[in-house]
Amino acid sequence: MYIIMLGAPGTGKGTIGKILSENMNLMHISTGDIFREQINKKTELGQKIEGYISNGLLVPDDVVIETVNTRLLEEDVENGAILDGYPRTEKQAKSLEEFILKNNKTDKCVAIELSVPDEEIIKRIVNRVTCSNKKCGAIFNTATKPPKKEGICDVCGSTLKRRDDDNEETVRKRLAVYYENSKELVEFYKKNNAIYSIYPKDLDKAVEDIEQYLKNVNS
Ligand code: AMP
Numbered sequence: 001m002y003i004i005m006l007g008a009p010g011t012g013k014g015t016i017g018k019i020l021s022e023n024m025n026l027m028h029i030s031t032g033d034i035f036r037e038q039i040n041k042k043t044e045l046g047q048k049i050e051g052y053i054s055n056g057l058l059v060p061d062d063v064v065i066e067t068v069n070t071r072l073l074e075e076d077v078e079n080g081a082i083l084d085g086y087p088r089t090e091k092q093a094k095s096l097e098e099f100i101l102k103n104n105k106t107d108k109c110v111a112i113e114l115s116v117p118d119e120e121i122i123k124r125i126v127n128r129v130t131c132s133n134k135k136c137g138a139i140f141n142t143a144t145k146p147p148k149k150e151g152i153c154d155v156c157g158s159t160l161k162r163r164d165d166d167n168e169e170t171v172r173k174r175l176a177v178y179y180e181n182s183k184e185l186v187e188f189y190k191k192n193n194a195i196y197s198i199y200p201k202d203l204d205k206a207v208e209d210i211e212q213y214l215k216n217v218n219s
Pocket of ligand 1: 009030031032033035052053056057058059060064084085086087088089092174
């Protein structure tokens with residue numbers, strides 16, 4: 001099964017996606033994480049996409065699609081994956097359907113749409129800090145969920161980092177970009193697949209509701 005985490009930045013796609021990934025034994029793939037790694041490593045791809053990301057714009061579809069299709073052919077995602085931040089446009093959604101058909105996969109795509117009011121999103125994002133250890137990736141919030149020791153991850157002890165694009169100006173741009181595409185994406189999944197929309201106010205309850213939905217959709 002491919003679980004598609006839809007939602008504006010800061011709605012909890014990463015946090016919830018990682019919990020679902022553990023509970024369902026499916027790899028968590030975040031296009032944002034892949035791109036940030038490429039930028040840190042200063043690869044050719046990293047240099048090509050850096051400007052889009054720091055300005056809160058979408059990376060062009062052909063670049064994203066090629067990156068994801070390559071990743072989805074790896075062995076550890078043979079049985080599906082949790083896709084966090086992909087697809088973000090209708091073209092990417094169509095490409096994912098084609099990829100599944102072409103590779104003779106019978107997997108279902110199920111979309112989970114997370115909706116949170118914008119002002120709450122901005123508060124979440126400007127205070128967000130993430131563990132720099134890629135394998136951990138724990139997310140904290142200096143206002144609502146601070147780490148026990150400032151700048152240090154409670155889970156693995158690595159340093160915490162603030163994302164360069166997590167500032168109010170870029171967040172507002174990223175929100176506008178998200179809303180430009182979200183309507184047609186949601187419509188696409190309503191028409192072609194299954195979609196569950198939720199305001200994840202309480203994290204544990206949201207995960208419970210999503211897992212219940214996924215069980216129902218699979219039975
Ligand atoms: P995220 O970590 O999901 O917030 O993504 C960070 C940034 O990476 C976004 O603001 C975009 O610039 C870029 N990005 C991530 N996923 C995609 C995608 N599916 N399509 C286009 N750009 C993307």
